Amino acid sequence: MSRFEEAKKIYEQEGIDVEKALDKVKDIPISVHCWQGDDVLGFEGVSSLEGGIQTTGNYPGAAKGPEQLMADIRKCFAYMPGKKRLNLHASYAILGDDLGKVDRDQYAYKHFAPWTEFAKSIGLDGIDFNPTNFAHARVKDNMTLSSPDEETRRFWIEHNKKCLLIAGEFGRAFNNKCFVNIWIPDGLKDVPGDRLGPRLRLRDALDEILACGYDKEHVEVAVECKLFGIGMESYTTGSSEFYQNYAATRGILSLMDMGHYHPTEVVSDKIPSLLCFYDRLALHVSRPVRWDSDHVIIFDDELKEVAKEIIRNNAEKKVIIGLDYFDASINREIAWVTGERSIQKALLYACLLPNEKLKEYQDKGDFTSLIYLQEHAKMLPFADIYNEYLKRQGMEEDYYTPLKKYEDEVTSKR
Ligand code: RNT
Ligand code: ZN
Numbered sequence: 001m002s003r004f005e006e007a008k009k010i011y012e013q014e015g016i017d018v019e020k021a022l023d024k025v026k027d028i029p030i031s032v033h034c035w036q037g038d039d040v041l042g043f044e045g046v047s048s049l050e051g052g053i054q055t056t057g058n059y060p061g062a063a064k065g066p067e068q069l070m071a072d073i074r075k076c077f078a079y080m081p082g083k084k085r086l087n088l089h090a091s092y093a094i095l096g097d098d099l100g101k102v103d104r105d106q107y108a109y110k111h112f113a114p115w116t117e118f119a120k121s122i123g124l125d126g127i128d129f130n131p132t133n134f135a136h137a138r139v140k141d142n143m144t145l146s147s148p149d150e151e152t153r154r155f156w157i158e159h160n161k162k163c164l165l166i167a168g169e170f171g172r173a174f175n176n177k178c179f180v181n182i183w184i185p186d187g188l189k190d191v192p193g194d195r196l197g198p199r200l201r202l203r204d205a206l207d208e209i210l211a212c213g214y215d216k217e218h219v220e221v222a223v224e225c226k227l228f229g230i231g232m233e234s235y236t237t238g239s240s241e242f243y244q245n246y247a248a249t250r251g252i253l254s255l256m257d258m259g260h261y262h263p264t265e266v267v268s269d270k271i272p273s274l275l276c277f278y279d280r281l282a283l284h285v286s287r288p289v290r291w292d293s294d295h296v297i298i299f300d301d302e303l304k305e306v307a308k309e310i311i312r313n314n315a316e317k318k319v320i321i322g323l324d325y326f327d328a329s330i331n332r333e334i335a336w337v338t339g340e341r342s343i344q345k346a347l348l349y350a351c352l353l354p355n356e357k358l359k360e361y362q363d364k365g366d367f368t369s370l371i372y373l374q375e376h377a378k379m380l381p382f383a384d385i386y387n388e389y390l391k392r393q394g395m396e397e398d399y400y401t402p403l404k405k406y407e408d409e410v411t412s413k414r
């Protein structure tokens with residue numbers, strides 16, 4: 001008997017259907033971010049980030065330009081199991097002769113059409129999209145959509161509108177929904193003189209953006225809150241309460257980034273709260289370390305809890321799973337795949353838990369059995385099932401060796 005067959009038997013004795021789990025996970029779409037490959041820099045000539053987010057490290061080999069980034073994506077995605085979509089930022093526009101002439105408020109689908117072709121060529125399920133409301137000269141005093149300066153606000157409103165129209169093209173090209181997430185860095189370093197004004201301006205700006213006549217059949221929109229950013233320690237316009245209420249009252253989605261809350265708050269617990277009120281919600285699967293830091297996600301406890309809340313609430317079609325981490329201090333490709341494999345592991349792990357029994361014990365008030373079974377389940381032979389999952393995806397556990405070779409032969413020569 002193979003290790004897998006033996007493991008499967010052990011799980012079956014626990015009343016867990018291994019085949020069903022393997023089948024389920026491979027169909028859950030993961031929106032994989034393009035920005036791990038080049039430290040979020042994009043193709044507009046920016047050489048460092050600003051506006052509340054930052055990458056640290058100077059590991060050699062970052063992708064420069066569309067050709068290199070596409071090559072890296074092609075390489076990495078081949079080692080990522082499961083169903084994948086590509087998540088792009090507007091700063092990854094392929095401008096050609098328009099570089100330096102056409103600004104973000106004038107971006108059009110033609111600047112992104114090569115991405116559609118590329119995504120199709122590697123068999124992806126679709127493209128998701130993000131307006132890039134940061135790292136740009138038109139960010140004024142750390143503000144975009146909530147800026148008191150009318151011209152600044154107009155520029156960013158226009159950019160976001162254009163992005164919704166571009167998203168419509170992506171959605172139609174793949175005949176599904178392009179998911180658009182709006183994150184802005186707007187905030188203040190020190191004690192505000194006005195907390196309400198920026199939020200009223202943000203509310204109105206978003207209303208104007210959403211009224212642009214975008215294709216609702218092929219586009220869905222979310223807003224992403226954040227507790228604070230580097231340089232915006234005292235106030236963010238787009239706070240949790242602001243966006244939660246905004247999304248609920250406007251019929252759009254709320255996106256929760258795992259690194260955007262107080263350190264002891266967890267997104268896993270917020271998922272079921274939102275499921276009481278929303279048909280759809282979105283996540284940025286990330287890993288905070290003390291403060292928002294977008295560390296590469298690993299198969300840790302909170303990731304398992306997030307996956308549990310998706311799986312045991314049958315919410316895999318309700319929750320959009322997007323990855324959001326960036327690390328410039330280690331091999332970018334190995335980091336990319338490590339993160340994607342971690343969410344795959346977590347989802348599979350959640351499918352292999354005795355979820356019904358756990359709920360039953362809780363409802364019966366049998367908390368002794370609950371703690372015992374939870375601990376018992378941790379020792380089941382999960383690795384053997386995961387390796388079988390990889391095998392069925394045509395993959396091996398080792399992605400280190402081939403990606404290290406790619407570093408030696410390709411990225412280290414950049
Ligand atoms: C920043 C937000 C945002 C970005 C990406 C690049 O704090 O998490 O989602 O990381 O859009
Ligand atoms: Zn995020």
